[in-house]
Amino acid sequence: MHVAVMGAGYAGLVTGAGLSDLGLMATCVDINEGKVRQLAEGKLPIFEPGLEELVRRNTQAGRLRFSADIPAAVKNSLVVFIAVGTNASPDGAADLSQVWSAADSIADHIEDYKIVVIRSTVPVGTAAQMRERISSRLKQPVEFEVASNPEFLREGSAVEDFFHPDRIVIGSSSSRAVGIMKDIYRHLYLIETPFVITTSETAELIKYAANSFLALKISFANELANLCDAIGPSTDVHVVIRALGLDRRIGPKFLHPGPGFGGSCLPKDTRAFCSIARKFGMSLRTIAAAVAVNDEQFLRVIEKVRQGLGSLADQAVAVLGLAFKPNTNDVRESRAVKICEALLAEGCDLRVFDPVATAPGSLVLDGRRFKCCANPYEAAEGVDALVVATEWNEFRVLDLAKLKKQMRGDLLVDAKNILDLAKAREAGFRYCGVGRR
Numbered sequence: 325m326h327v328a329v330m331g332a333g334y335a336g337l338v339t340g341a342g343l344s345d346l347g348l349m350a351t352c353v354d355i356n357e358g359k360v361r362q363l364a365e366g367k368l369p370i371f372e373p374g375l376e377e378l379v380r381r382n383t384q385a386g387r388l389r390f391s392a393d394i395p396a397a398v399k400n401s402l403v404v405f406i407a408v409g410t411n412a413s414p415d416g417a418a419d420l421s422q423v424w425s426a427a428d429s430i431a432d433h434i435e436d437y438k439i440v441v442i443r444s445t446v447p448v449g450t451a452a453q454m455r456e457r458i459s460s461r462l463k464q465p466v467e468f469e470v471a472s473n474p475e476f477l478r479e480g481s482a483v484e485d486f487f488h489p490d491r492i493v494i495g496s497s498s499s500r501a502v503g504i505m506k507d508i509y510r511h512l513y514l515i516e517t518p519f520v521i522t523t524s525e526t527a528e529l530i531k532y533a534a535n536s537f538l539a540l541k542i543s544f545a546n547e548l549a550n551l552c553d554a555i556g557p558s559t560d561v562h563v564v565i566r567a568l569g570l571d572r573r574i575g576p577k578f579l580h581p582g583p584g585f586g587g588s589c590l591p592k593d594t595r596a597f598c599s600i601a602r603k604f605g606m607s608l609r610t611i612a613a614a615v616a617v618n619d620e621q622f623l624r625v626i627e628k629v630r631q632g633l634g635s636l637a638d639q640a641v642a643v644l645g646l647a648f649k650p651n652t653n654d655v656r657e658s659r660a661v662k663i664c665e666a667l668l669a670e671g672c673d674l675r676v677f678d679p680v681a682t683a684p685g686s687l688v689l690d691g692r693r694f695k696c697c698a699n700p701y702e703a704a705e706g707v708d709a710l711v712v713a714t715e716w717n718e719f720r721v722l723d724l725a726k727l728k729k730q731m732r733g734d735l736l737v738d739a740k741n742i743l744d745l746a747k748a749r750e751a752g753f754r755y756c757g758v759g760r761r
């Protein structure tokens with residue numbers, strides 16, 4: 325079976341490469357010709373464990389192709405996945421301009437039966453609107469269906485998530501489309517991946533509900549940590565959370581306190597979910613609260629640095645981590661970037677290290693220049709304070725004594741709570757975590 329994936333970004337690339345590995349003939353098409361050229365040469369624009377090997381294996385086997393020729397990809401495929409961006413509009417709603425432009429180019433080039441599958445995260449009712457939009461644009465009557473099949477990948481473990489998803493959601497009222505979609509994923513069906521077959525509206529709702537629930541858990545953990553900070557050293561948020569997570573009704577995942585959630589999904593999806601509810605006359609107060617908590621959480625990190633140093637202007641600070649989470653070079657909505665921006669705005673002299681998100685050199689954020697270093701120890705040279713902003717594994721095993729020796733000061737703000745408190749103190753640091761002292 326031939327499939328096309330429109331949009332060779334994070335979601336599209338993983339979907340196209342994953343589908344080709346399941347034995348389908350997949351073509352990833354993108355309007356960004358530079359990206360297509362790079363991909364065709366085997367160069368990946370993103371860092372994602374296992375993806376390069378997956379792409380290489382399937383391109384060499386002739387099952388995976390990259391192209392900017394949208395008409396050909398549409399004509400040659402039975403199923404066309406739309407995995408283009410759905411960034412936030414200024415009012416928080418999802419901006420569907422890329423989705424509509426993809427739908428229009430499909431409508432302009434279909435000649436026989438197709439299933440158009442919306443993989444992007446889109447508001448409730450988008451599949452129904454797309455059906456109408458394509459119908460009204462067709463030059464001749466052609467049978468087609470629109471189905472929803474939301475992407476649930478986590479950056480940093482996207483390949484693993486593609487092959488071992490918690491569930492596959494298919495939203496369609498057509499048994500023919502559902503049958504073909506089940507066939508596409510039959511290998512995952514055989515390993516007993518649960519399938520949820522429902523309407524496209526419910527499928528669209530599931531994706532926003534899932535991301536918003538994760539955001540709720542994170543903001544809850546962050547408020548708990550803030551409360552522990554307020555109560556004082558007799559409390560430790562990690563112990564609270566461990567006990568919470570042992571309750572099977574709650575579970576341990578997504579309960580780690582830190583500087584707040586970032587990335588390309590949770591911030592925009594929570595806002596879009598609130599906007600969807602408003603359209604239906606509802607207010608999602610719990611999600612709005614999770615967003616409000618998140619908007620301020622990274623500022624607590626800045627306050628910890630300020631309190632530890634007395635003031636921020638002209639202080640030298642090192643930040644370890646720029647990516648919004650480990651195992652990715654994605655800095656979209658990264659809280660680490662927000663921490664850097666805030667420190668720069670306060671007049672700090674900034675030194676940064678991230679294993680993949682930046683190369684050594686000088687970078688500019690908000691018009692202000694700072695230094696990106698080759699390793700954590702270089703970043704720590706001569707600084708008054710050090711902030712751990714992303715939980716890369718290599719930061720968990722830092723030589724704390726060596727790090728301390730490089731510094732002028734002794735303040736360590738562990739915004740991710742990944743370092744051993746006792747060891748940090750032993751190395752001579754004034755340690756400040758989130759919800760634990």
Ligand SMILES: NC(=O)c1ccc[n+]([C@@H]2O[C@H](COP(=O)([O-])OP(=O)(O)OC[C@H]3O[C@@H](n4cnc5c(N)ncnc54)[C@H](O)[C@@H]3O)[C@@H](O)[C@H]2O)c1
Pocket residue numbers: 330331332333334335336353354355356359407408409410422425426429443444445446475476477478479588589
């Ligand atoms: N990144 C993730 O971790 C993730 C996870 C789950 C769901 N999603 C969802 O998947 C969608 C895509 O996200 P992403 O992070 O991959 O975005 P992205 O911005 O990385 O990639 C989008 C790609 O689509 C291309 N594009 C835009 N218009 C096009 C068109 N008309 N035809 C062909 N290509 C076009 C762009 O050039 C770009 O390469 C979003 O809705 C997002 O919410 C993303």
